[in-house]
Amino acid sequence: MASAIEVRGLVRTFKGDITAVAGIDLDVAPGEIYGFLGPNGAGKSTTVHMLTTLLPPTAGTGRVGGFDIVKQGPEVRRTIGAALQEAALDPLLTGREHLKLQLALHGIPRPERPARTDELLARVGLRLAADRKIGGYSGGMKRRLDLALALAHRPRILFLDEPTTGLDPQSRSALWEEVVRLKRDEGVTVFLTTQYLEEADVLADRVGIIDHGRIVAEGTPRALKAEIGRPTVEALPADGTDPLTLEQVLGRFGELQPSTAGVAVRLDGRGELADVVRALDSAELKVADLHLHAPSLDDVFLAKTGRSLEGAEEEHEEEQEQKQEQAQE
Amino acid sequence: MSLAAQVLSLARRSVIRTIRQPANWITPLIFPLALMAVNTGGLDRATDLPGFPSDSFLAFFLAFPFIQGALFATVNAGVDLARDIQTGFLNRLSLTPMRGAALLFGHLGGVIVMGFAQAVWYLTVGLLVGVSIASGALGALVIFLLAVLIVLAFGSFGALAALRTGSTEAVHSLFPVFFVFLFISSMNLPRNLIETDWFRIAASLNPVSYLIEAIRSLIIVGWDPEALALGFGTAILLAIIGLTLSSLSLRSRMART
Numbered sequence: 001m002a003s004a005i006e007v008r009g010l011v012r013t014f015k016g017d018i019t020a021v022a023g024i025d026l027d028v029a030p031g032e033i034y035g036f037l038g039p040n041g042a043g044k045s046t047t048v049h050m051l052t053t054l055l056p057p058t059a060g061t062g063r064v065g066g067f068d069i070v071k072q073g074p075e076v077r078r079t080i081g082a083a084l085q086e087a088a089l090d091p092l093l094t095g096r097e098h099l100k101l102q103l104a105l106h107g108i109p110r111p112e113r114p115a116r117t118d119e120l121l122a123r124v125g126l127r128l129a130a131d132r133k134i135g136g137y138s139g140g141m142k143r144r145l146d147l148a149l150a151l152a153h154r155p156r157i158l159f160l161d162e163p164t165t166g167l168d169p170q171s172r173s174a175l176w177e178e179v180v181r182l183k184r185d186e187g188v189t190v191f192l193t194t195q196y197l198e199e200a201d202v203l204a205d206r207v208g209i210i211d212h213g214r215i216v217a218e219g220t221p222r223a224l225k226a227e228i229g230r231p232t233v234e235a236l237p238a239d240g241t242d243p244l245t246l247e248q249v250l251g252r253f254g255e256l257q258p259s260t261a262g263v264a265v266r267l268d269g270r271g272e273l274a275d276v277v278r279a280l281d282s283a284e285l286k287v288a289d290l291h292l293h294a295p296s297l298d299d300v301f302l303a304k305t306g307r308s309l310e311g312a313e314e315e316h317e318e319e320q321e322q323k324q325e326q327a328q329e
Numbered sequence: 330m331s332l333a334a335q336v337l338s339l340a341r342r343s344v345i346r347t348i349r350q351p352a353n354w355i356t357p358l359i360f361p362l363a364l365m366a367v368n369t370g371g372l373d374r375a376t377d378l379p380g381f382p383s384d385s386f387l388a389f390f391l392a393f394p395f396i397q398g399a400l401f402a403t404v405n406a407g408v409d410l411a412r413d414i415q416t417g418f419l420n421r422l423s424l425t426p427m428r429g430a431a432l433l434f435g436h437l438g439g440v441i442v443m444g445f446a447q448a449v450w451y452l453t454v455g456l457l458v459g460v461s462i463a464s465g466a467l468g469a470l471v472i473f474l475l476a477v478l479i480v481l482a483f484g485s486f487g488a489l490a491a492l493r494t495g496s497t498e499a500v501h502s503l504f505p506v507f508f509v510f511l512f513i514s515s516m517n518l519p520r521n522l523i524e525t526d527w528f529r530i531a532a533s534l535n536p537v538s539y540l541i542e543a544i545r546s547l548i549i550v551g552w553d554p555e556a557l558a559l560g561f562g563t564a565i566l567l568a569i570i571g572l573t574l575s576s577l578s579l580r581s582r583m584a585r586t
Contacts, residue, residue, distance in 0.1 A: 053586045054420055073586035074426060082424050088417030092349045093342065104338040105425035107330035133349075149421070 002066060003027040004157050004189035005034070005051065010060035012046050020046040022213035023060065028191060028206075030156075033183050035204025035221075036193040037297065043213040044193040045085050048161045051191065052082045065157055081155035085162050087146040091135035095126050095145050098134070099152060106153040120148040124178070140171030147178065157189045158182065164199060176203055197297045209301055216304040225295040230254070230269065232293040233276050236262035238286035249283050250276065262289070335431035336438055339422075343439020346409055357401035357447055361394030362454055368393070368517065378522055383549040388460045391451070392544035393516050395472070396537060398447040399480045400507045406440040407487025407500040414495040414582065429579045433572070437484045444480025448473050455548075463551040471557075472547050478564040479540050483507070485571025492578035514538040539563040 005028035012021040021043040028034040038044050049055035051064055053073040062069040065079035089098060099117045108116060121127045124144035134142065143163060150158060160179070164172040180203065182188040194200050200207045201221050209217040209224075217224055233253070237246050246263045247256060253276055254268035271279070273292050280287060347353050365387070373386045383389045413419045422432060452462075452469060462468050490500045513528065514537040523529040532538050543560020546553035 052424060054423060054584070056584060056586050070586045076586075077424055077426060080424075084417060084420060086417045088421045090342070090346070090413075090418060092346050097342070097345065101338055101342055102425065105330065105335060105422065105427045107426060 002030075003063070004030045004032070004065060005191060006063045007047075007051070008061050010047065010050060010062055011058045012043075012050055012055065013058045019213055021050070021057075024208075024210070024213070024215050026208055026215065026218065028189060030189050031183060031187045032205045033179065033190040033192060033203050035200035035207040036191065036210060037195070037197070037200045037207050037301075038193075038210035039195060042210045044195075044210060045161055046213075047210070048082070048084070048159050048191070048193055052080060052084075052159055053077055078153070079155060080157045080159060081150035081153065082159040083143070083146040083150040083161065083163055084159075085165070087139075087142040089134045089137075089142055089145060092133060094131050094133055095121065095137070095148075096130040098145060098149060102149045102152045108153065116152070120151060123151075124148045125174070138171075140167050140174075143167060143171065143175060147175065151182075155188070157191070160190060160192045162193055162195065164194070164196065172199075179203055201297055207297065209297070209304060211301070211305050217300055221297060224297065224300045227300070230267045231273075231295065232257055232264050232266045233273060234259055234262060234264040234291045234293060235276075235280070235287045236289040238288040241286050245283065246280075246285055246287070249279050249285060252279065262287075264293075330426065332428055332431055335427055336434045339427075339431055339435020340438025340442065343406065343409065343436055344442050347405065347439060347443055350405075353401075353405045354443065354446075357398045357405075357443070358450055360401070361397040362451065364397065365390050365394055372517060375518060378518075380519070380522060382519055385460065385549075387455075387458060388549050389545065390516070391455045391460055391548055392541045393511075394451040395448060395476050395544050396479065396511060396516070396541055398451065399444055399476070399483045400504065400511065402440050402443045402447065402480055403483040403487040404500060404504045404507070406436055406443075406484055407491045407503065408497045409439075410436050410488055410491035411495055411497045411500045414491065415497065419583065423583050429583050430576070432583070433488060433575055433579055436488055437481055440480055440484040440487075441477050444484075445473060445477050448476035460548065462547065463549055464547040468547040468552070472544055475540075475543055475547075475560060475564060478561065478568060482564050482567035482571055485568055485575050489571055489575040489578055492575055492582045495582070510535055510537045514541060516541055536563045536567060 005026065007024060007026045009023050009025060010021055011019070011023050013019045024047065026034075036044050036047065046055065050057045051062055051069060053069055053076050056070060064076045067075040067079060069076055093101070096117055099120055100113060103113045103116060118127070121130045124147055126141060126144055126148070129137065129141060134145070137145065147160075147163070164175055167175065176199070179190055179192070183190060192199075192203060204221060206218065206220050207224060208215050219227070233250065235246060235250060237243050243263060250256065250263050250265040253271045254265045257264040257266050277290070369387045369390055375381060376384055376386050376389070413422075419432070452472060456462070462472075464471065487500060487503065490503050494500070513531045514535045515523070515532050520529055520532050520538060523532060539559040540563055543556050546556035550556070
């Protein structure tokens with residue numbers, strides 16, 4: 001089956017020899033949720049802008065919905081919906097007026113517009129706020145309206161650029177549900193950029209991790225995590241339990257790892273958590289706490305870049321500050 | 330969707346925005362008339378000057394609010410467009426099948442509606458305070474037509490500034506520049522009665538003079554083909570220049586493929 005999104009060697013440079021995207025390749029299958037994960041400034045939004053035809057690439061090719069992003073911009077735009085990083089809404093218009101304008105510009109026939117407007121407002125839970133000006137909307141309501149606008153013309157492919165940044169957990173969860181529903185019920189392909197590990201982990205069928213404009217890892221979250229290693233079991237000895245004996249027992253299941261709280265071992269396949277529990281029980285060792293640490297996408301990021309995602313954020317901020325200082329000089 | 334339908338949708342939004350920002354329509358309706366009242370009070374004796382073309386300074390000065398109101402409408406519309414660029418709303422529109430020309434003319438459509446409403450208001454107030462239109466009812470219609478053309482011409486330059494800079498502050502800063510053009514024109518005196526040479530030359534080089542004089546001729550003279558040709562010619566030329574430059578800027582601003 002042809003890819004919904006197909007990218008080869010995509011590059012984007014800006015004035016001052018700044019390379020935002022340094023040659024990426026990716027394929028997204030129809031009906032897939034593809035998570036594009038990376039720190040701020042990694043090149044996520046620039047990639048989205050190129051794929052949505054808002055920014056011409058410097059080099060490389062891209063096809064979205066089977067259409068070339070450079071040569072067939074109008075066809076691409078008819079195929080996609082996009083909620084970009086900033087929920088760019090007009091504070092003086094109401095939610096309903098936004099949808100009416102969007103539907104009109106997409107050429108939806110006039111008689112269909114009122115019903116479609118109501119349907120979209122209901123879907124994102126904004127029926128009661130439909131006739132209020134956007135200036136009075138919360139961040140979550142703006143994001144939901146943004147999503148409704150992106151869906152106005154029933155696109156086959158949806159780009160969501162950091163859709164939950166700044167949202168409260170409830171709004172975030174509601175948006176996740178809607179994204180899952182779009183994939184499940186309507187078969188919409190979703191290209192989702194995020195800097196939240198949990199979001200990529202929960203939503204994405206596959207994840208591409210981008211850093212400094214390059215994809216450093218790609219695969220299903222499970223495969224990526226499996227690639228970097230087995231889970232770690234960490235045990236906190238109870239009062240009266242000898243830590244050395246605990247180490248001996250846990251050491252049977254893999255390599256011991258540094259731990260500040262107790263004893264940790266990275267499982268090497270000789271046993272799973274249940275086997276560890278049984279071994280502790282038969283050795284009559286009591287533990288105050290026992291944790292299974294599955295590898296996270298942050299561990300994947302760390303393994304691929306040598307930095308944690310959080311560290312990358314700080315590094316990026318420092319880079320930005322240095323650039324600003326240089327510009328001021 | 331046809332270009333006209335897209336323009337109408339965007340013009341409607343522009344008008345709604347204007348209506349919901351009272352400062353954007355109250356100021357152009359009140360301020361030019363207030364300035365007209367002050368100037369008329371202070372310069373009424375100018376009608377005693379030999380060769381002054383009217384017995385009523387109010388009638389002579391009534392052309393001024395049309396130009397100043399057009400400036401207000403232009404700057405407000407330019408600011409709105411710049412805000413769309415700053416907030417990313419332009420990107421939202423760019424992701425629809427909207428044509429670039431629809432964006433430009435949609436914005437200008439809103440300005441034109443505002444300009445037309447202002448023109449009706451200024452002329453109505455003028456008539457209420459005793460000014461009579463020498464060119465009659467048809468002349469009033471021609472005044473409206475010229476007022477709309479002037480708003481279109483000025484508006485295209487407001488759009489140009491917004492598209493070039495993408496900055497509301499930059500568009501705001503245009504206002505004093507436009508104001509200088511307005512004051513160094515024949516707004517207070519006919520050019521042939523301006524005694525200071527540099528001022529008379531500057532006023533003669535200033536296209537705003539010809540716009541004012543065309544409207545003024547319809548109010549105080551009647552049908553003056555030369556003044557009308559110069560006024561309409563200037564407005565059309567400015568509109569062509571402004572629209573051409575704006576279209577070029579829009580192309581680079583909307584860099585979608």
